[in-house]
Amino acid sequence: MSHPHPELSDPPALAKGGVRIVALGGLGEVGRNMTVIEHEGRLLIVDCGVLFPDDHPGVDLILPDFEYIEDRLDDIDAIVLTHGHEDHIGAVPYLLRRKPDIPLIGSTLTLALIEAKLKEHRIKPLTMNVAEGSREALGPFDCEFIAVNHSIPDALAVFIRTPGGTLLCTGDFKMDQLPLDGRITDLRAFARVGEEGVDLFLTDSTNAEVPGFTTPERDILPSIEQVFEKARRRIIVACFSSHIHRVQQVLDTAWEFDRKVAMVGRSMVRNMTIAQDLGYLKIPDGVLVDAKKLDNFPDDQVVLICTGSQGEPMAALSRMANRDHKIDVGAGDTVLMASSLIPGNENAVYRVINGLMRLGADVVHKGNALVHVSGHASAGELLYCYNVVRPRNVMPIHGEWRHMKANADLAIKTGVPADNVVIAEDGVVVDLVDGKASIVGAVPCGYVYVDGSLVGATDETLLKDRRILRDEGFVTIIVVRDAATGKVTAKPDIRTRGFAEDEQVFERVLPKLEEALDEASRKGGTDAHQLQQIVRRTVGGFVGGKLRRRPMIIPIVIDA
Template sequence: MSAIVIQQPPKLAKDTLRIIPLGGLGEVGRNMTAFELNGRILIVDCGVLFPEDSQPGVDLILPDFSAIADRLDDVEALVLTHGHEDHIGAVPYLLKLRDDIPLIGSRLTLGLTEAKLKEHRIKPESIVVEARDRLTVGEFVLEFFTVTHSIPDCLAVAIHTPAGTVLHTGDIKVDQTPIDGRVTDFQGLGRLGAEGVDLLLMDSTNADVPGHSESERSVGPAIEQTVLAATGQVIVSTFSSHVHRVQQIVNAAVKAKRKVVFVGRSMVRNLGIAEELGYLHIPRNTLVDLKKAGSLPRDRVLYVCTGSQGESLAALSRIANGAHPQIEVGEGDTVLLASSLIPGNEASVFQLINRLSEKGAHVVHKGNAHVHVSGHGNSGELLQFYNVVLPERAMPVHGEFRHLSANAQLAIDTGVDPAEVVVAKCGTVVDLSKNGVKVTGQYRNDHIFVDGQSVGEITEDDLRDRRTLSNEGFITAIVGIDLANGKLVVGPELQARGLAEDDNVFDDVVPKIERAIADAYADGERNTHTLQQIVRRTLGRWVSQRLRRKPMIVPIVLPAETVDDVERAIESD
């Protein structure tokens, strides 16, 4: 896997820091950044992006490792800022390329990552760090700071190098009353700023939203009110890594004297790790196994499951479709979607709400109750970071381009020279030295699709074919021709799938295909591939004009002797 270079970067000078974002810029997900210094590489985060409806069959989307794929032996370590999938989800795929890359992160972050790696039969070398720790890793001196987000144990990392100090925030918000009481370490960040931050890489997700985000604690009363008012069973759907949200759900269940049931493999695994490490507190005799929950009265149980984004295979969708083996939803039950609505998932989520409502459930969600707040800071919080850290330069990360641009403007508003603000994209090569920051090259950066057991083999062309199959249907056209005289010995035989019309509708186009082949043969054409293209064009024009559709067309033109071989093989089977 070699990198495709759009603009070749120069040879890296001694003590110059090269920064290459391999994902996470221009998108919300697959966050990964490589830092190179004097021939050695440090990576921060390695996450996945989840597919959209326009990417049928795709399970996950990985960062494009190609820019460093032939240099993995130079990688000193992988720093993980926190335990969300868009920051740790691609770690197994990187470690399959080199399994002894040391992982550095907080206890919870590494606990979640190690559990994921165990499923891939990879045992990593892990280094646990805490806030204010300093750690030398090859050419890099790392320093860690507590930041708040929607999962516990998040750490920003300062990377000290001869070229200057870079601060990578990971995902952040300024929560003044976090569930675990661990506020953002502005004292330490202020000290770092006084020492000098040469480049700030900061979360941009809500940079275009004015003001300040609300505390995670603020959703607690609405969750509690919903659970206390429920008369039937309660089903709450949220992300399996949202430990703070789950803690408030558990607290509400305890107050309502309900037993709590975790549903789904990732939910059981992640929350089990959080409880074991002391980040989730569940009173004794509160948690029950799914198999035992069926014997409890419906008004004494609360299920916590995945599927708040309408994912077809997640627990909540199966419940809504009546396909879950243990849980049924009906009249008098309450379903709480305690998460955000991720852009692109609107149709799936609304369909899910409709199915649940049709079954008689009362559905509570962000649109009708205060049951979710963002884990990312609004512009006011980002301004606070800029004013505390006082960076000389800025390179916004983590967000679509509208978010990156808004973050860049915040940097300028707080006094950063516009010439020292870099709005990059995935694959951009950015060099930091004592002379400043400069874009010096560009690698092509593709989406790497995970499709079942396949990694990186599915292309955009394949996805286009799948979309065509899904939306427009499929037609095969089989023709057998005697190339000695141009006589058709088979067909044209047309078969369609995914079109509402009966196959008899194609009777009108068969003579057109026969004439097109005859004309081509008369002109001296004997190449079966060329004849296939003639069949495709003839059939495609007719379908477009007559049926107003653009299905996938697969023409198959066989010479007569091949037809005979196929028929004999069928007869002898």
């Protein structure tokens, strides 16, 4: 594993009475959120999520690096889950594979979502259901849970009391004053714990660059209604499979316009079934139908809700755009992409939009209509929180470096001393000692890739090879030599894949290659590995210098 900060040494032993905070994901990136908090030799984990791959060919998911806690699983008192999004709960099954009896602490919906996921992994977890106002002792960690508003119901912040200091972790949150479910961020509780004293405030940075306040969820309803008014044929809505509020709005609007709704995609069906069973999703009578029965209804009476709003290759919407789905999108169909762009997904999303428009669909997205609002607090809301909480120290979490820097600047503007604002990245160790937070070192903390059924077997070297194969193609050179003498007995055979140039272009390098091989043979260089290096160096120099390409070169030496 790579060290995140070579300038930082291994951390010293935690000072007596101190609290140590190590993020194994979520800092410097949007996703993979996981924070390990240590006190008196015990550990508390807040969230354990995944990151979705960007330029990682063949990779399904990216996990936090568990190496830091691998030998201390017995020291973990609990995993606190702030809410049910994949970037906060998706890696739980991979951690529980190592120790299935680590207790999971979370709200009703959050636990229901993770329990369904764990069932697929054949893990039966130990769980503790908590709600806003709950207070639980988890080892030396006295945790109080506070309601926060987010783009999924039942989200919680957690106030952690320890003898060494107090921490307030917001999780993902915003301050919608008129939320669809009536559950607002509890600023009274924030103020109360602020009066008690918050030694370290770990707060969501995602929208720290955005001025003002995040638009309320209710404000997008007119845009959704307008889509329904204008649509001539089917309406296909793409959103996160956990965005219960958005699905509720679509269901209610479909009922008003006398349309039938079908869910498409395994995760969408699973999550909405859970939400309905628990009462978080209220489906109007007669609106929901099985996707298999859609042919029984005219196109202008149909709504599909599916996954794929981030351009995920295997999600339903991407497959529709590629004509690789049983649902054929065509002229007159309206696609409503009811989500914002996660940083890094822009190209994938625009590929899907272009593909759908090429098929004749009208695509409505955040770029041309108010069809989605963020689930994260903007700068104005963060300023309110800093003024209400009045923390002694601040550590921005959940965001890329630019987001965390903007969040840190907001804290400083409200009066938090600059020396008390810590911008850390994954693997950086922050100690809270005698009321002061500071960086004391770093631990190995790389990406762990899920590649099919393999976890951790894929590394950067393998991904580099895949990128080269994808972008540059490969050249195979077969050399046959006499097993007894070691001399090359036939002209090298060159084959290529992924090249626009004809293979005949390599006739120009053959004389040079044969000369290099003959010289190696005269000097007694008959080792197969040595010959492969000569082939790789000679052909690589030619391809790089003459063709300006850097393909993967695969030399094969055969003894005859």
